[in-house]
Amino acid sequence: MPQCGAISILPDVRKEAATCSACGHSYNPHKGSATASSFTCPTCGSTHRIVEVVRQIGHVPEHRLYALDYKCARHGRHYKTQTQEDLDLFTKAKQQLQTEDNLIPKAEIPDGYNTRQILNFxxxxxxxxxxxxxxxxLSTLIKGILGLPPEVSDKNTKEFLILLLSSCLEFNNMFCSFKGRGTGAVRHMFSHHVLSPEKVPLENNLWGTPESSGSFSTLYYSKLRKAKEWCLRPVERIINGGKEKELIAPPLDKPIEARFAHSWVELVNTDANAIVRCASSTSLVYIPDQQVDAVITDPPYFDNVNYSELADFFYAWLGLVLKDYPEFQGENTRHEEEAIVNLTQGKTPDFYQDMLFRVFREAHRVLKDEGALVFTFHHATDDAWIRVFKAIQDAGFYCAAAWPIQGEMSVGVPLLGKKNAIEHDMILVCRKWPPPNLSFSRWDQVFTRILVETDSLSQRTL
Ligand SMILES: C[S@@+](CC[C@H](N)C(=O)[O-])C[C@H]1O[C@@H](n2cnc3c(N)ncnc32)[C@H](O)[C@@H]1O
Known part of the structure; x- marks a missing residue:
């Protein structure tokens, strides 16, 4: 492979010496010509920073098709070097893209903290x-969904299929890679919540085969259908002594089905059970004072994820398809009230604290006196926690309980090297000030409780 481009199947990948079966070239398969940020020219031996070379070439890095991972019904899974036929298929798709009337996003990538990671390339x-x-x-699939006749697909079904297509986007782009070489699984582009160009991208099959990962046909079963089936028969999972059990108990003893209301009056006076709004939680004007039993929310984790910068990747496509929807009229998903710390966008820790305060103050207004504000949070720095706690206090709450749970980061992405990586999420239960007794209201007491609970959870997990 390093010399002639042929694919060599190695008998033992742990060995540091290998010989190409096609050209006889000897090489160390553990040593490539590139590291994360630089590469060494195999001809002259000089080393360069990849980003600097890409900047000089002045266009998006190009990729070369060098191998196919396939499964044959008779011989099983294999890799092969690309043939002329494979290259011709790609050329045909390229021509069809140019000659046919396609639905392709035209949106530009705005400047930002994460977007600079690819603007630089x-x-x-x-x-x-x-x-x-x-x-x-993708364009062919979108046109197929939009063109489904009404007797096959109503508006609701089309929206579901568009939702599924949106899921496919993150598994079908040039930032995807192998999840584990040899497993066939696709690592989607947001596994690390960043925008990171991929040196060896994995081009997936968008429609997929029964064994594909991240494709339209397989995600239909593993995500969309499974979610709808759960809504029809919701269950709680109980894990006891390592064994998992399903529990059907109120309120999860009947199907979860939304019947939408357009106003608070309609919600409380009809059999409607949901209102959905796409707006900032700093203003819940459609809810009168002291009407709500619980506010359950999941605010951004300080500076950990820049949601709108990453969401724009999806919005560029969805804005094309859902252009008649009022929620999709904006140029992108950036919002002046997005509660994050992002210095590139001018959003400081003070701004974040103030946004959380305004969201919590509004929650305080709509909550009944005995109601609870419940949310999850995780962060590795004291500063982030102190600001959250101050926002809670300033909004008129105290923290009544803190429950640690296994966080997304512990299973989703490798912890090592991730900025502010932390293994546990904390569920914070806040109630209206004053607390019945003042024993658990100060920040240092909450912090101690967090440390004690986290420590005992880590020991239980070991
Ligand atoms: C931790 S994420 C929630 C993730 C969600 N629970 C899920 O599982 O997909 C935080 C969310 O808060 C949203 N957000 C940020 N500022 C907001 C605001 N002022 N009002 C409403 N939502 C906001 C972000 O866009 C982001 O989607």
Whole structure:
């Protein structure tokens, strides 16, 4: 592979010496010509920073198809070097992209903390994150969904299929890679909540086969259908002594089905059970004072994830498809009240604290006196926690309980090297000030409780 481009199947990948079966070249399969940020020219031996070379070439890095991972019904799973036929198929898709009337996002990538990670590599439009075949396949699928006749698909079903397509986007772009070489699973582009160009991208099959990962046909079963089936028969999972059990108990003893209201009056006076709004939680004007039993929320984790910067990747496509919906009229998903710390966008820790305070103050207004504000939070720095706690206090709450749970980071992405990585999420239960006794209201007491609970949870997990 390093010399002639052929695929060598190695008998033992742990060995540091290998010989190419096609050209006889000897090499160490553990040593490539590139590290995370630099590469060494195999001809002259000089080393360069990848980003600097890409900046000089002035366009998005190009990729070369060098191998296919396939499964044959008779011989099982294999890799093969690309043939002329494979290259011709790609060329055909490229031509169809140019000659047919396609639905491709035209949105530019705005400047930001995460977006600079790819702007630095000359990505200028969200469509630059895909190769031509991916763009053509996605456009064909979107047109197929939008063109379904009414007797096959009503508006609701089309929205579901668009939701599924949105899920496929993160598994079908040039930032995807192997989840584990040899497993066939696709690591989607947001596994680390960043925008990081991939040196060896994995182009997935968008429609998929029964064994594909991250494809339209498989995600239909594993995500969309499974979620709807759960809504029809909701269960709680109980894990006891390592064994998992399903529990059906109130309120999860009947199907979860939303019947939407357009106003508070309609919600309380009809059999409607939900209102959905796409707006900042700093203003819940449609809810009168002291009407709500619980506010359950999940605010951003300080500076950990820049939601709108990453969500724009999806919005670029959804804005095309859902252009008649009022929620999709904006140029992108940035919002002046997005509660994050992002210095590139001018959002400081003070701004974050003030936003949380305004969200919690509004929660305080709509909550009944005996109501609870419940939310999850995690962060590795004291400063983030202190600001959350101050926002809670300033809004008129005290923290009544703190429950640690296994967080997304512990299973979702490798912890090592991730900025502010932390293994546990904390569920904080806040009630209206004053507390019945003042024993558990000060920040240092909450902090001690967090440490004690986290420590005992780690010991239980060991
Ligand atoms: C931790 S995430 C929630 C993730 C969600 N629970 C889930 O599982 O997908 C925080 C969310 O808060 C949203 N957000 C930030 N500022 C907000 C505001 N002022 N009002 C409402 N939502 C806001 C972000 O856009 C982001 O989607």
């Amino acid at each position: 000359n990505y200028r439009y969200w469509s630059d994150c895909f190769n031509e075949r991916q763009l053509y396949a």
